[in-house]
């Protein structure tokens with residue numbers, strides 16, 4: 341898991357953007373070899389900090405500039421008296437420019453450098469300097485075998501810039517990828533370290549900008565931003581004379597037979613996130629239980645949509661989908677939602693019905709699919725979604741002209757205008773049924789309090805994920821409702837009700 345996120349910058353780049361940054365930094369007067377020295381020095385410093393007792397290392401070097409960093413780390417360790425060996429996976433004679441200079445530096449002081457062969461003994465701390473941002477396509481032989489040997493060794497691994505084999509843009513494993521304990525990444529954060537398999541492959545993540553000139557950094561567009569306290573959209577404090585109608589009437593629609601709890605959890609979450617009024621439209625059979633559990637929620641049991649016409653006109657925000665089901669009851673309620681021209685959150689079965697083509701999405705919507713729902717909406721496989729989560733969330737936002745929030749570790753939020761935000765908070769204990777229903781209710785309540793759709797998606801995802809971290813401390817067995825009081829508390833901490 342990614343362990344160090346607090347002090348990391350916000351911008352997330354693709355490999356191409358990082359290459360462009362490198363080029364511009366060099367053009368601005370920092371020689372490439374100087375950047376490589378800075379990269380090698382910072383990686384060496386963090387390696388010693390992480391493994392203070394170690395005195396032996398094996399560097400696995402490829403044949404690009406990532407290998408150049410590896411040769412310089414080897415030279416630094418050799419000078420410090422470590423037992424060092426470099427195993428080259430590409431032929432050293434293929435090294436070019438800065439990487440060739442780095443090789444010659446290490447060779448000139450006597451660092452043992454020899455070709456890697458299958459079965460070659462690996463010792464000490466392993467430095468993965470095989471592939472960085474220059475990787476393209478699936479890892480080929482013998483790199484794939486060398487990566488496997490690193491992963492099979494059971495030894496501690498430091499990945500230079502990126503775990504080799506990890507796609508810098510998507511976090512996809514390109515055939516094989518190194519599983520590192522520590523990754524020291526340079527110049528700009530790569531989006532792939534935060535999504536897909538990135539967090540599990542990178543281990544602890546350390547960032548060093550290599551003293552890159554901020555003016556040069558500012559010239560390059562980035563792909564996405566991380567959501568942190570620095571850029572989190574917040575609710576304004578309330579005036580002392582506030583009254584409930586200023587904070588919206590949130591209508592939650594869902595809860596067919598067998599899934600009544602889903603809609604109730606969304607309604608409870610909406611109430612506790614500050615919606616002025618919450619009305620739950622559900623099956624008549626669920627009304628008594630809902631009122632017992634949360635009498636503040638106005639609860640209406642409906643058999644058909646006729647009963648709803650007046651209600652839908654008074655609602656300011658609608659959340660539809662939790663436990664809605666795919667039967668005629670759910671379909672007719674969703675058709676009604678589709679006719680309302682108010683901000684809406686579509687989740688769960690509303691998305692499955694949308695994918696079936698049973699309805700269309702009204703304007704000004706937020707959709708909150710998990711990867712399975714996203715795959716249905718895009719007509720592709722779940723693997724396709726997970727292999728390129730940024731691509732999938734952009735495609736959802738574009739295809740449905742809405743704000744799309746793709747759930748799962750490293751939640752992503754995209755708008756049709758191309759904005760992309762990543763929430764790297766959360767906890768694996770959140771892999772439990774009902775968590776999505778709570779998120780839908782939270783985002784609905786933020787919309788009801790006047791937030792723009794994109795902002796409500798960002799704040800909702802962040803509150804939900806941070807609450808998940810708090811509840812996750814107790815380990816497995818997290819129940820979705822456990823999050824609701826925590827969300828209220830975290831919202832108050834960062835967006836106090838009174839100034």
Ligand SMILES: NC(=O)C1=CN([C@@H]2O[C@H](COP(=O)(O)OP(=O)(O)OC[C@H]3O[C@@H](n4cnc5c(N)ncnc54)[C@H](OP(=O)(O)O)[C@@H]3O)[C@@H](O)[C@H]2O)[C@@H](O)CC1
Nearest residue numbers: 362372375376404405406471472473474476478479480501
């Ligand atoms: N000034 C700078 O630029 C700085 C750069 N820095 C460092 O440079 C790194 C980027 O260096 P880079 O661009 O040389 O690429 P890199 O990641 O070493 O890989 C290229 C090699 O990979 C190979 N290869 C490609 N695909 C493959 C596949 N599927 N399977 C197997 N092999 C494959 C490709 O093979 P070839 O095309 O030669 O056949 C080529 O040999 C960056 O991550 C950072 O560490 C820092 O020092 C800071 C300053």
Ligand SMILES: Nc1ncnc2c1ncn2[C@@H]1O[C@H](COP(=O)(O)OP(=O)(O)O)[C@@H](O)[C@H]1O
Nearest residue numbers: 747748749766767768770771773774775776777
């Ligand atoms: N490993 C994880 N790390 C972070 N967040 C997670 C993880 N697993 C699940 N979540 C979050 O939990 C929620 C699960 O939602 P969903 O799959 O829709 O559940 P349900 O449909 O049962 O309500 C999502 O917000 C998701 O991002």
Ligand SMILES: [K+]
Nearest residue numbers: 468471502504
């Ligand atoms: K690497």
